[in-house]
Amino acid sequence: MDERLNEILRAVVENYIDTAEPVGSRKLTKRYNLGLSPATIRNIMADLEYLGFLMQPHTSAGRMPTEKGYRHYVDCCIDDGHQLDERFIIETQKKLENIERDVSSLLENVTRELSKCSHQMGIAVAPRFSRSRLSRVELIHVKGTSVLAVVITEEGVVRNLLLDFEEPCSQQHLSKISEYINKELAGCSLEDARERVIRKVYEEKAVYDSLVARAMRIGRLIMERQVEEDIYIGGYSEVLEQPNFLDLDSIKEMFRAIEDKRMMIKVFNMIEEMESGVTVLIGSENPLDEMQDCSMVVSPYLKKGRVIGTIGVIGPIRMHYPQVISMVDETAKFLTKVFSETVGGRG
Amino acid sequence: MDERLNEILRAVVENYIDTAEPVGSRKLTKRYNLGLSPATIRNIMADLEYLGFLMQPHTSAGRMPTEKGYRHYVDCCIDDGHQLDERFIIETQKKLENIERDVSSLLENVTRELSKCSHQMGIAVAPRFSRSRLSRVELIHVKGTSVLAVVITEEGVVRNLLLDFEEPCSQQHLSKISEYINKELAGCSLEDARERVIRKVYEEKAVYDSLVARAMRIGRLIMERQVEEDIYIGGYSEVLEQPNFLDLDSIKEMFRAIEDKRMMIKVFNMIEEMESGVTVLIGSENPLDEMQDCSMVVSPYLKKGRVIGTIGVIGPIRMHYPQVISMVDETAKFLTKVFSETVGGRG
DNA sequence: AATTAGCACTCATCCACTGAGAGTGCTAAT
DNA sequence: ATTAGCACTCTCAGTGGATGAGTGCTAATT
Numbered sequence: 001m002d003e004r005l006n007e008i009l010r011a012v013v014e015n016y017i018d019t020a021e022p023v024g025s026r027k028l029t030k031r032y033n034l035g036l037s038p039a040t041i042r043n044i045m046a047d048l049e050y051l052g053f054l055m056q057p058h059t060s061a062g063r064m065p066t067e068k069g070y071r072h073y074v075d076c077c078i079d080d081g082h083q084l085d086e087r088f089i090i091e092t093q094k095k096l097e098n099i100e101r102d103v104s105s106l107l108e109n110v111t112r113e114l115s116k117c118s119h120q121m122g123i124a125v126a127p128r129f130s131r132s133r134l135s136r137v138e139l140i141h142v143k144g145t146s147v148l149a150v151v152i153t154e155e156g157v158v159r160n161l162l163l164d165f166e167e168p169c170s171q172q173h174l175s176k177i178s179e180y181i182n183k184e185l186a187g188c189s190l191e192d193a194r195e196r197v198i199r200k201v202y203e204e205k206a207v208y209d210s211l212v213a214r215a216m217r218i219g220r221l222i223m224e225r226q227v228e229e230d231i232y233i234g235g236y237s238e239v240l241e242q243p244n245f246l247d248l249d250s251i252k253e254m255f256r257a258i259e260d261k262r263m264m265i266k267v268f269n270m271i272e273e274m275e276s277g278v279t280v281l282i283g284s285e286n287p288l289d290e291m292q293d294c295s296m297v298v299s300p301y302l303k304k305g306r307v308i309g310t311i312g313v314i315g316p317i318r319m320h321y322p323q324v325i326s327m328v329d330e331t332a333k334f335l336t337k338v339f340s341e342t343v344g345g346r347g
Numbered sequence: 348m349d350e351r352l353n354e355i356l357r358a359v360v361e362n363y364i365d366t367a368e369p370v371g372s373r374k375l376t377k378r379y380n381l382g383l384s385p386a387t388i389r390n391i392m393a394d395l396e397y398l399g400f401l402m403q404p405h406t407s408a409g410r411m412p413t414e415k416g417y418r419h420y421v422d423c424c425i426d427d428g429h430q431l432d433e434r435f436i437i438e439t440q441k442k443l444e445n446i447e448r449d450v451s452s453l454l455e456n457v458t459r460e461l462s463k464c465s466h467q468m469g470i471a472v473a474p475r476f477s478r479s480r481l482s483r484v485e486l487i488h489v490k491g492t493s494v495l496a497v498v499i500t501e502e503g504v505v506r507n508l509l510l511d512f513e514e515p516c517s518q519q520h521l522s523k524i525s526e527y528i529n530k531e532l533a534g535c536s537l538e539d540a541r542e543r544v545i546r547k548v549y550e551e552k553a554v555y556d557s558l559v560a561r562a563m564r565i566g567r568l569i570m571e572r573q574v575e576e577d578i579y580i581g582g583y584s585e586v587l588e589q590p591n592f593l594d595l596d597s598i599k600e601m602f603r604a605i606e607d608k609r610m611m612i613k614v615f616n617m618i619e620e621m622e623s624g625v626t627v628l629i630g631s632e633n634p635l636d637e638m639q640d641c642s643m644v645v646s647p648y649l650k651k652g653r654v655i656g657t658i659g660v661i662g663p664i665r666m667h668y669p670q671v672i673s674m675v676d677e678t679a680k681f682l683t684k685v686f687s688e689t690v691g692g693r694g
Numbered sequence: 695a696a697t698t699a700g701c702a703c704t705c706a707t708c709c710a711c712t713g714a715g716a717g718t719g720c721t722a723a724t
Numbered sequence: 725a726t727t728a729g730c731a732c733t734c735t736c737a738g739t740g741g742a743t744g745a746g747t748g749c750t751a752a753t754t
Contacts, residue, residue, distance in 0.1 A: 039700095060704045
């Protein structure tokens with residue numbers, strides 16, 4: 001594609017992102033020093049419109065980008081150079097030192113920071129519990145038939161599950177059971193563990209050893225419990241802060257979708273299967289109907305080369321993509337670093 | 348105060364709550380069967396305006412309630428009869444059976460349900476950790492110098508704290524330490540425990556027993572860790588759902604305030620010291636500047652007669668107070684019941 | 695052949711104006 | 725004490741012209 005077309009498209013998109021108003025040919029020549037007259041620009045813009053990258057809200061208005069225009073802008077017109085505020089990196093680094101290392105605080109804080117910097121809503125998906133490897137299980141007697149199972153994965157995700165037994169069970173007994181579980185299942189992925197548990201239960205049908213039987217039943221309970229704590233969201237107010245050009249109805253729909261965490265988990269499952277690195281989803285590229293008027297910029301974060309979760313932002317389609325992309329990228333790298341170095345160690 | 352004034356005030360407020368439009372004298376006579384002519388109504392309304400309960404947005408518009416008007420309406424014009432949808436109670440009961448008994452899921456789900464029913468934002472404050480009595484502490488070795496402390500209070504609140512030691516520590520040792528902590532501090536309020544820990548540490552300065560010293564140091568770490576997980580919020584989209592008559596700026600401010608959980612904890616600390624039962628805060632009665640354009644309807648919930656937390660909603664000043672008040676009341680009672688009967692048992 | 699200047703044309707937006715309608719306050723009658 | 729009647733006020737929706745930003749096309753220029 002013609003280099004000059006790209007240049008003009010880029011100018012139009014960036015101007016529109018800044019002003020939220022349709023861009024005319026005269027304005028472009030004034031702000032940017034392209035060596036071209038308005039008339040020429042007009043011809044080029046007409047071409048861009050023909051190609052589907054720009055549109056006019058009405059005759060005799062300036063042009064604004066279509067979704068396809070944004071897409072092309074993101075794909076071809078952003079130079080990967082450091083779009084990023086030095087400040088952002090420094091602040092992120094500063095957080096690095098003060099932040100708690102426990103996974104949920106980590107993600108919550110990182111999400112909040114990302115949200116503040118980017119002025120979008122921040123979203124993070126914690127390391128998927130079901131795909132993690134088991135590191136340790138501890139059973140704590142609470143009261144009566146209630147037992148608290150504390151499950152720790154190798155990623156450092158801690159989850160509490162309150163189990164309800166048919167009959168009371170002493171702490172000593174529970175300790176033995178958890179010891180047994182740990183011996184049997186440590187290092188297993190939870191899905192493996194699940195299968196193994198089911199198999200064991202089947203084998204031990206005769207219940208010759210009540211300890212094993214009990215342990216397995218607990219293991220099964222833990223596996224089957226469906227948990228929805230995987231999603232962190234922050235920055236509801238940030239989206240409202242953007243005064244121009246995103247109507248209340250869109251925001252409403254978006255909020256409704258986002259508050260349904262199960263739905264969001266589905267979305268991220270779909271995204272996760274796409275390529276690695278920062279992914280930008282613009283408008284109707286979003287898998288959810290309710291998010292057709294938003295854009296998402298997301299990136300997976302890794303531990304030892306394996307994707308374990310996703311972090312990113314959601315905001316209006318008219319968004320400062322270069323900066324936001326860099327921020328998300330930087331944040332994901334930060335998380336990757338933290339998870340690979342600190343949480344769960346190197347081994 | 349004149350009974351008739353109350354009646355008219357009530358009619359005006361309720362009509363305004365329904366329609367979001369200033370109410371005129373003619374409309375009142377049409378909708379409600381007061382045996383009065385518009386002219387009489389006008390006189391009464393003029394009186395109500397003089398008393399500060401009503402106002403006109405401009406001459407020759409109808410009247411709308413002032414904050415004082417809402418206040419009087421809530422105080423004197425609502426009959427305590429069952430304003431409540433039968434449906435709501437039944438649904439709440441249904442939840443009762445399916446809901447997880449673990450405190451955080453409980454509160455999250457209850458908050459969400461309250462939010463959905465009332466079409467306001469739901470807010471809950473979990474049993475204040477620092478004021479709770481310790482039920483059990485368990486220390487779990489995670490990796491290297493990391494130790495996970497699982498603290499359970501008598502209310503059933505479970506909290507995970509990741510501690511970082513100077514030197515590694517075996518699980519056996521940790522178990523002994525937690526055993527010791529449990530023996531020493533079980534049943535203490537956390538504030539008491541805190542003092543005792545500090546005193547102990549001071550007494551044992553010589554560190555003649557490394558176990559005790561270590562236990563106390565851990566206890567202290569746990570006490571000092573400031574945690575902000577006490578607030579549950581749900582239903583951001585509900586507030587936007589109300590199309591009429593609450594401007595974006597107010598919502599923005601409100602969201603910003605709500606997302607700052609530390610601030611919200613302060614607010615609820617202030618509220619908690621007020622009377623018991625459902626409290627309604629209208630507009631400028633709210634302690635926070637950012638919430639001058641909202642109303643809150645909140646109620647404490649108890650365990651064994653002692654206030655342990657708060658639940659309620661936040662929404663626009665123009666709110667269906669009778670229903671919302673009933674709903675909040677019902678929800679608080681429900682929580683009280685659950686906490687008194689189930690969580691943490693009766694003893 | 696590409697670029698540009700010039701010009702006619704198109705709409706949205708702003709502004710002033712207007713009439714209708716809803717609602718009020720006041721006064722006099724009931 | 726209540727009500728009917730009336731003059732008055734103010735918002736709101738609609739109208740119409742002026743303004744101006746921006747376009748597309750054509751012819752001239754480089």
